[in-house]
Amino acid sequence: MERIRAFLKRPSAARVQRRKAFASQIHRRLSSLIAALFAVGFTWMIVIPHPSLSQRTYIDENALQPGQVNPYWNWVDVHRADQYLYQLEALRDANSTSEERAGFFQSEFRKLGLVSSTQNYEISTSSVPMIRGSNAYAILSSPRASGTEALLISASWISRQGEGDGTLNLRGIATVLSLAGFLKGYSLWAKDIIFVISDGHLEGMHAWLSAYHGVVQSNLKTDSLQYSSGVIWTALNIDYPGHSFSRIGIFHEGLNGRLPNQDFLNCLQVIGHVTGGVPVSVYDYMDSSQIAHRPNDLDDILAWIPAFLRENYDVREYVYRARNVARFVSYQARGKASGLHGLLHQFRIDAITIFAVPASGPHGFHALGRIIESSLRTMNNLLERLHASFFFYILTSSTTFMKIGMFLPSTVIVSVAMIFRGLGEWVDAGWVLVVDPSTDSSKVDPIITSPPENWVSRRRPVLPALALMTFTHFIGILLFFSITNPLFFENQKVYGPLVFAIACLLPLITPHISPSTANNAAMLTSVLKALNLCFASTVISITCVLNFSLATMVAVLLGIPLIIAAPSSTVATGCLKYAAYCLLALGWVLVAPITRDAIWNWEVLGVWFAPFMCIVFAPLVLQAGVISLYRPLE
Amino acid sequence: MLFPTYLSFLCLTSWILTTVATNASQDGKVREFFGRHDGTSGHTNNWAVLVCASRYWFNYRHMANALGMYRTVKRLGIPDSNIILMLADDVACNTRNKFPGSVYANSGRNLDLYGDNIEVDYRGYEVTVENFIRVLTGRMDASVPRSKRLLTDDRSNIFVYMTGHGGNEFLKFQDNEEISAFDIADAFEQMWQKKRYNEIFFMIDTCQANTMYSQFYSPNILATGSSEIGENSYSYENDNDIGVAVIDSYTHYILQFMEGINKTSQTTMHDLFASYDPSKIHSHPGVRADLFHRTLDKALITDFFGGVSQAEIFPPEDAYPGMQSPSVKPGDTMIDSRIPSTNGSQLSSPTTQGRMFTTLEMDSSWPISLRKWGSMTLVGMLVAWVSLKS
């Protein structure tokens, strides 16, 4: 009662006092707190692949009802696919041009009675001056419905094997052609079905999609499509490079880290199991249920683990999942699409690629056709776009996944640690502890709790620090423009290190042109470090929910380096540290394939990885490097 | 301290005994009132209200449930003019239906329920909670056509069948509204007040179906549901060509049982309920018979599913033009017809029942109420004494 009365009487005073006490507690233990947060964050990241954080996948959308249909695809259709394959091989052997191929596809579609046309396109990029191609597409109008929605079946000329190394996807195209004839015979399609056979690997589909949705970018020249249909809801991309396959791999990552609705993958998992009898796995790795029996797949990774651990089932499970997560991160961090499907996510189309992992195994057109037909029947049941299941998840194996709450906090904790450090630096830059020499120790009253020290505030040189940060970002922009120049790619071996050197040397002028610090002004380095850490933490937190892998990569690469950035006592250590930071910031420019790939993706597909690295990531590290060029305050 | 507790104990026991006694005596009188000659239901016509409350392709089985019941009800003799069929969606003409224009209830596709002779009275978006309650209570706009009205009288037995997605004391209509068990109970009570039914047989097949009939309070209702509270009702089988589940377990077994019934069958409700097998249906169906005045082994299934219980043969007439009703047999002179409004000799209408009840209470209430009030005042005094003491 008394305490309540007291609470009501003195609201402000008590609250203010409590807040001050809390803040001082944190400030005293800041370093250990940050270290603890880092430990928790990084440990969590390592634990991500562990089975305890994952749960089983399930079908959330009630309308789907996967695997409850008898597919009618049969050997007649397989025979037809074989005939198409024969003709495609003839086209390949005759070294036919894109136009000839597209013309062939168009005529085949028309023979089946479908409305069909071709589309020519030209894409100009800095790495490759001109990419030309022709796509062919056909539209099966829904017999009884109005055709406001559509399903898309596509196959590209070049398979995704080896990330588009040139293997042809002949059997995938043959499947699509045979499917077109087969599906036309049934009147139970509630949505239109669009068949697209695109040229090249990813650029053909990109050109087709841009024309279909009317968002043609400046370096793409194409005419509008002759025929169009409704809004595309789901899409399946067929990739079948080899002769036969023993299992089906699902690829689902999209551009800039977008993922399709998880129900689509789960449906395919159920259908592959029930209807096709084909094991379904993530990427082209072996299914987790088989790793116990055929451990060859994992052996190269496990070679350096002692034998007794290698035989342990839990360890193998963990390593398998870790490999899946690593592959996922490698796609998502670079914002790359792991297949043709990735180009569709930006139009709110749920799409995946069915990749028939080449093997001498038992399955062929028959199993693949049944699976595709069953998936189409399932997608046909949809009444609204897939929305029930998750859009943010990590597939640790084909039947287990992690919800966002199970992996996101790891990166957020790291960014929280960074911002704590940044705020601590900010406070330390502005307030300095001056011990009063005049205080006599004898007069110190033991009862008085407040220390006899004095906190003196000093001015923080914010503007110079911001100017420096802007300068490094400007360097980043220059870097970006230089590597998107076609000249760069002509002579990449020469220009790469040149650009690298210029970018590294430019910040060296900063310690000399920055204004000298006034007497009771804080160190420029402290303010710079505080702002740097706060900015980095903000970037990580924001990117976390857009592209988790990119944020994690930034957190891992920048977390510790940014925090330990400090002025160096000697010139030599300063130069060494600066060199290390430069390597971290710009080392990727030296690696030609990465740069080429990133720039190509940026120019053709609009992937933000290249600009991000140049304009955000590199400058952050350069700022930390600049800090180490300064001498510490005496 | 001891005396007040003893006194209060005495008062409480006396109060309990008097209420029990009153109830017993009132029960006896009530039983006299409601006691009819058991066996006959006293109906002259049959009506059916069949409702499928859920839409969309994946709820195919609910439509098949309702259509299966419709076919059974028609086969056993209720004419289309006496059936109100409410289907929330049209699966037969759905673009995803591999067999357009047909609805099947089993995986072998033996029997097309959609047929060529069905009359759906409420279709699509007309199946709403409001329309359903309007059908039951009869409160319709004057422009509603005859086929959409429930024109029952006090000699009608009504079979009400509902299926869809449901939960604890609610049933989902059309994916965006719900009807609660209280609404249906109130609707039945209004039907009883206006003497719109003789007996009702209520059957419901949803998840947690038995909760839907837990709130009924009007007499002459026999209710059965497919699953207990907290239980789901499961579908029976899929058809792999249609691609969805085609019938629910409970309804499947009911329809199977009904295939063995024809128009003149003497099978009773007791046999129907005894045929429930929870292990096959995968849920526990329930029955509520406390509001039903007949015993279940005397209530025939055909009482609700289409039969007329009696036909009267008229003796031949003498061929004499203008001659009025000659040679009626001596024992048959009087047409022993009661006026319909009186509802039978023993079973009185609600108002007379109300009147009778008031007379009953007035007869014997004053000593009982005296005892009640006396004991309660004593208890009150005791409580006051205890609280003041502390």
Place this chain on the structure above:
Amino acid sequence: METQQQDETVLREPSKLSFESQRTRRSILASYWIVIFLALPFWWHTTSIERLSLPSARVRAQVEKELAFPVTIDLDATNSSLDIQSLKNDFRQLQKPVLLSSQRWKGIDMQLRLKEDRGTQVVPIPGTYSVAVGKAGALGPKRQLTISENDVPSLLEILSRLVAPYHTSVDSDLREQRVVQYAARYRLAFSLLNEDASLGQTITGWDVDNAIAEYLSPTLSSLSVLHNFTIESQVQLHAPLAFAPQPVTVGNDSAHGLSQEDLTVFINSAHWTLSSSVSNDPVLHFVLFVPSSTQKPLYILDDFGSPTDSSSFLLPQWGGVFILNIAGEAADKLSLSRSHLQPVFSAFRHQLLALLGVPPIPAGMNLVDDDPLSDWQLDAVLRRRALEATQGAQETLYSIVKLVEQIDNMPVGQHVKGDVQDALTALEQVYKVSPSSPTLALRWSSEAFSLASRAFFNPGMLALLYFPAEHKYAVYTPLFASITFPLVVALGREILAWWRDRRQQSRR
């Protein structure tokens, strides 16, 4: 130290903090509360259900009343064969309250006036009945009854049967009750059904217009005070039965028979359309069924399986069926003439009267004149129907009142209230006219009943859906609790501060 104390006082009195002004804070708080108080009546008004008050006291008073028709019979007691004393005793027996309160005598108040003297002239009051002893039993026009001398001992019984023909007997409970509900308009649907015209010997037409005009129209016109009849008829050439009648042998011929069970399922409603559903009026069906040539003759069997000689049966509250067996080798296409239809339509007439609740005249009586119905019969029906309608109206009004009281969220609009009041007015009229004319009584009482039904079935009286208290709290709490809590706490703090100020000022 001074600054510290100053700080403390500042902190202790939040109102003295420079950035807080008490006036501003209190006016902000007051503005919130004023808006809430102003909005409360709006909310109450817009969420309330219109429930006008019904005249429930009048309704309850009505329910207690009972309608009684006085029936005055003038008996010409001058005949010597009448035993007046025993007549008086028997009549007193009849008057015993036990008998009179039974269902049979409900609403009928029979008075017997004896004209004992040959000379006295009793003033005939219109509406009274007169009985005289004559040669043969006959029901004359204008409510006259002549009984033969043989029937004199059972005079009272005959009178009871004529005046109160509807009694309840022990076995009537077991028999289906066949009389239909009263409705002002009835449709009569006559159907000629050939079971299978393709097997030959079909009846392609019937002279139904003239048959109805001759055999039914007189009855229908006498019943026109009760019902308004619309007639429709049809001929069908293929109306199969849903079951196979059992074969039976009659003498040397084979025939088919319908058992009692078959009669109940005779109407194949799944395949026969017997009436048009163009209006909401109730329908009475009359079916003339002609079995196909392979199934004729079709007889109705009795309980032992042997054919009876009756060829028609009645389905309670639905209508009647007449089975016509075409004799021998008739031509392929027949048409029924008026004379052929005479037994059919007199059977239909009989069934119609049974369905409408018109009592038959006692055995041995004849009807004088060509009237199809006597006044005694008509009056009995009128009285009964008026009684039903009155009772129905009273019960309906009472149930409206009870329902409105029982179901809290049932709205009562202006139309309902108006109809209830009009129904009560009509009921009062019934009591006024009942001594003089049963016809007027029926008219008023049926109007009262239809008004009461219209009030009961008013579409606006749909009880709003059930929302349990938990739902209401669940909807309102997230909306209002998060707003009201800080407002209430702030108000409490302000009041405490104000009270403390007052106390401090009073202390100073």
